[in-house]
Each structure stands twice: as structure tokens, then as C-alpha cells.
Amino acid sequence: MISYKSTIIPAFVVITTAIACGRPEAATPKENGALDSIIRNVTTAPVTVETEKESIKLNGKIQANEDHQAKVYALASGKIKSVNVALGDKVQKGQTMAVLQSMEVASSSNDVTLAESNVTITKKNMESTKDLYDGNLATERDYLSAKVEYNKALSELNKAKQVQAITGGKNALYELHAPLTGYVTERNITGNSEVRQDNNNPLFTVADLTNVWVIANVYESDINKIHTGDEVTVTTLANPNKPYTGKIDKIYNVLDPATRTMKVRISMPNPNNELMPEMFVTVKVNVDQSGSSGLLSIPSQAIVLDDSKNFVIVKDTGGLHIKEIQLIRRVDAKAYVQGLKEGDQVVTNSQVFIYQALSE
Template identity: 40%
Template sequence: MQNIMKRYIPAAVFIISVYGLTTSCGSKKIPEKSTQWTLTDSLLRTLAVDTATAMPLESEIYLTGKISENEDKTARIFPMVSGIVTDVKVHSGDFVKKGQVLAVIKSPEMAGFTADQRINSNDMAIAKRNMEVAESFYKSGLNSQKDYEEAKRNYDKAEAAYNKSSAVLAINGGGHQTNYAVKAPVPGFVISKKTAENMQWRPDNTDPIFTVADLNNVWAVINVFESDISSIREGDPVQMSTLSYPDKTFSGRIDKIYNVLDPETKVMKARVVVDNPGFLLKPEMFVRAQAKRHADSNQVSISSRGIIFDHDKYYVLVLTNAKPGVVIREIKVSKTVEGRAYVASGLQEGDRIIASRQVFIYNTLSDQQQ
């Protein structure tokens, strides 16, 4: 029995020793390696980066106005003879072609123009025959050169008188005997008609007998109040809507600013040139206009795509030279216009802002800071 115990005691001691060694090793804490997220160069190359810039703060300004015909493409027609209107062939709103007869006026002046042309035509024919006879006599020695030259001068005078009377008749519409034809000098729509059959017309009438306008593009004359004069500039884009087409937007640009104030309404006029496909816009139509308001002071601006909204606050990720290479910056946004945010505080001109995958990076940095 003692021999058996002697034989197993060393084995037991060995097992206890091994167990003790194992236990002592397990109770020792192995230090963990700390890690911190950083923005690597390879990741940075895949990101979109915007730069904060200083630019004038822009907002919208709302104006009213009305549609007017384009004065550069409008013809106001004044007959140059007096008489009685015997026939009116068109009415307001009609489309007319160039040279189309709009009305006919019976005028004694036209009879005089026609008679003058006929008389001058006969005088020119007689003067021509006399010149030919004088030339024949001069060549045969029966007439002097002076007589021939005088006959030629008479013919030149008669020809000039005929050409003048023909030009006067043509300017006044040609016509036949006593009729004067009022014709459209340009194609377009009749937007004004100031005549009727049997009406007497005098050349000193202040209103045109017809007004014809090309309405392929029109003017929108908008009212600018005194407080908004400094906010608009020539070339500014303008968006307009009308009561007739509330769901349709018409675009144009401020073509001219009239630098005078109306003494009664205290408003300044600005002109917007608007393309008018389909002739939807009519003269005298009321319009609402929306333009950009310019400010004299600059403010830091960034693209709104890089802004993060979290817990009722705005944040951006600003690139830095120190690790982790990016920091979270809280900003105050004063206004957002057409994809650009104007920042009141939190950024400086030249700051570089991460504008893609910014939510993932923001969450990673936020978790790390907790």
C-alpha cells in the first residue's frame, strides 16, 4: 500500500502544479489595443468636397405687373390722307399678313395724286418726243446744240415730276382713282382698331387707325416699389404666373429698368422680355413676378448637400490637417436658396466641407466621441 502511494504522489503533485500554473496565467489581464477612426487618403479620394465661399445673400422679391406688346415689333398705322372709311376688312384680335388690306378710305386727295401722275406722264411723253426731234435736227445740222440741250433738260424735268407723283401715289397706297387702301406693314395681330365704316378720317388724328403687333414675344412691365429698387438688376431671371394659367410658369429676364418713379404711384417700371409660344400671354394681362433680391453684404455660403440635420441642429464635416482628419462643426443656417445654404456662424470662407457619405462619417465620429 505504501508503495502504491509513493508511486502516485508525484503524479498528483504534477497535476496540481500544472493546474496552479494554468490558474495563475488565466487570472492575468491581457491589455487590449486601442483603435481610433481616421479619414484615410483612399477614402478621401472617393468623397465629394465643397469649399465655403463668400457671396451676396440672395432671396426672392415678389412683384406685380401686366403684359404689353413688344414695342420693337409693333406697327401703329396712320393713313396719310383724309376721307371717309368705306370698308373695314379686319377686327381686333385678327391675325394679318404683311401687305394685307385692313380698310379702304374714299379720299379726294387720292384723286389728286392720281391726276398728277397722269398729267406728269403725258408731259414726260411730250418732252421725250421733243428731245428726240431736237436730237435729230442737231445731228443733221438743222438745229443748234443749245436747242438740243434745252430739250433734254425739259425732258429730265418732266421725268423727275412723273417719278415724284408716282412715288407719292405709291406711298399713299396706290389705289384706283379715289380709293386709299390701308395695308398692314408687318405681320401680326390687330390689337387695336379705331375705325368703323362711314367714319370720317383726318390725318391729324392722334390715335392710330390700327395697331398691329407681333406677339411671338411680349413685354412684362412690372412695378418696383421704392424700397425694392436696390434689390433688382438688369439681366436678373424672373419667373411669372397669371390668373389665366395658374399652374404654368413663364420665364424671362429683366431687359430694361426705367430709372424714374411715377409721381402718383411711387413705383419704378422694369421691363421683362418673355417668349410667348402659342400666344398664351395677351396684352393687358395681369402677372405676378418673382425675382431674386440682391444684398450688398456677403455671407459664407455652401452647397446644402453637405449639411447634416440632427437633434434640431445643423452640422457639417470640416476637413482638417490633424487626426482624424475631419471634425464635426455645428453651424447656423440663415437661408437656403436654390440648393445653396447661407451660414450665419460656424464656418469661414475657404473651409472644405465633405459633401458625400457625410452621414456615415458623422455617425462614426459621434459613436467614437461617446
């Protein structure tokens, strides 16, 4: 049992003593000048009717937005000659992040050179054969055959150039370029290491962090309460006093058999890069209770707990009165109650001391 009767301040002892000795009933402004002064200066709040809002707390973490993220692989095997960026560095689109020395790139460059030479030779041969054909010194078949060889050479040159364009390498050097402007969130290479073309791990991951994802876990018992579009408030361990607001934009309708949770996603703008990947966060979901009837709402601070019961001080034209209420639920700074009526004025400051004085 919690009682506030033992916490009265000395100044109020005079008031309560006067009330207890002179008049056993609740004091009115006319009966006590000190209490009259308190009554005039109390702060009150009206009882309002609101739709009950339920909050569900979820745990989650920050992830890079996959729509603004790119993984960089090597399209050729080779040896790392230089690495120009570190984990966490900001890079610009097209910036060289690493350079490889590659036999495959050297071979590709050589194929282009040979194909260009073959085109030159077959072109001259085709032109010579045409001159001979025009002078009746070569058959039409000879001319068509030379023309076919020239077209084949052109095709081989085009193929070699396309291969070289895909790898992006030249003269045995292969450069890895940043595909977008962002931050290096993953780096899996070091100088002088060997790189294989069939490596499944990306050498770099670059992410634009101006927009990030919050991935939160919903327990099985709360799945039916969560909907796309529900408003959320996100706080981080790094800065718990700064809330970030957003909405659930995707529900992953798959239950993890190990944790018995379902994931939801919130896209969050991150212009100042305060939200970083892998940060742990707390997500408070304001669940929509549409269709539910309105409940009486008062500030939570107005409630006085005494002997396991809840009371408020109501102010009206007759003065101050103690009224017992039934507490339905607390949600942050609001309390949903029964036992009052809409428009009643409840005291929100010094209510503990006033309760003590009125109950003596």
C-alpha cells in the same frame, strides 16, 4: 401661442402614455416597439449650407414687344369704304385691313397721268427740235431749251410716282396693309367714318405676340436690390399655377413721381400666345446675394412651432431628439436656420406627432 400638443392622434396616445408612465425621458427604439417602427419609417432631409436667396415680389402687366409691333396710320384723308379685320384677328404681312375712298389719292393718280403725258409731249418736242437743229433750221439754244423741258417733265413724273408709291393708293382707292404678321391689338376706325391725314391716333396696331414684354413696378425701397440679369418667375391671374421664367433685361432708370416706382422689363417667349397684352402678373425676383456667407438650410416642413419657439426632430444613431432652432428666414419651401450643423438629418414627415411623443 401655437401648440401641437392638443392635436395628437389616438394611436399615438398609447405611445405617449407608455412613455410618460413607464419612462419619463425621451424614448429610444429599444424602449418602445411602436415608436421603433415609426423611427425606421420616418423621412429625413440633410441640413445643407446654401447662399441665402431673397425674393422680391413685384406687380406688373403684359405688353406687346415694341420691337415686334407696328402702328398703322392713313397717309391720305378719305372715307372708309370697308374694314376687313376686327380687334384680335390674326393678319398676315401685306394683308388688306381697310380700304378708303380718297380725293387725295385720286389727285395723286391724276398727277401721274398728267406727268406721263407731259413727258411724251416734251420728248417729241425735243426730238423735233433736234432734227431742226441738225438741219440748221433751229438754234442750239432752242434745242437745249427743249431738252431742259423734257428733263423737267421726267423729274415731275418721277416725283408723282414716288408720292403715289408712298400713299399706296390708285384710282381714288387707298388700301391699308398689315406691315407684319401678327394680331390686331388696336382698331380705331369703323365703316363709313371719315379719316384725316393729320389724325394722331393709329387706325390699327398690329403686334407679333410670339415674344412679349412684362413691365413690372419696383418700389423705391427695393431699387438697389434689382439688377439686370436677375432671374424672375412670372405668374398670371388667369393661370396662377403655371410659372413662366425669365430674366430682367432692362431697367428704366426713371422714378415715377406719382407712384414712387421704377419700371423694369422682362422679355418673355410666348409661343402659345398664353400671355396676352394688359394681363396683370406677379413677378418674383430672385435677388442675387453674392458675397454673403452660407446659411444652414432645411425644408420648411420640418419645423415644429410650439410655445412661440421653433423645433426640429433630429435623427442620429442614438434615435430621435428634439432640438430647438432659430429661424432666420423662410423662402418658399426652404428655411434658413441656426442651431444645427451641416449634415444633420431632420425629420420631414409625422414630425408633429413625434415631437409630441418625445416631449411628454
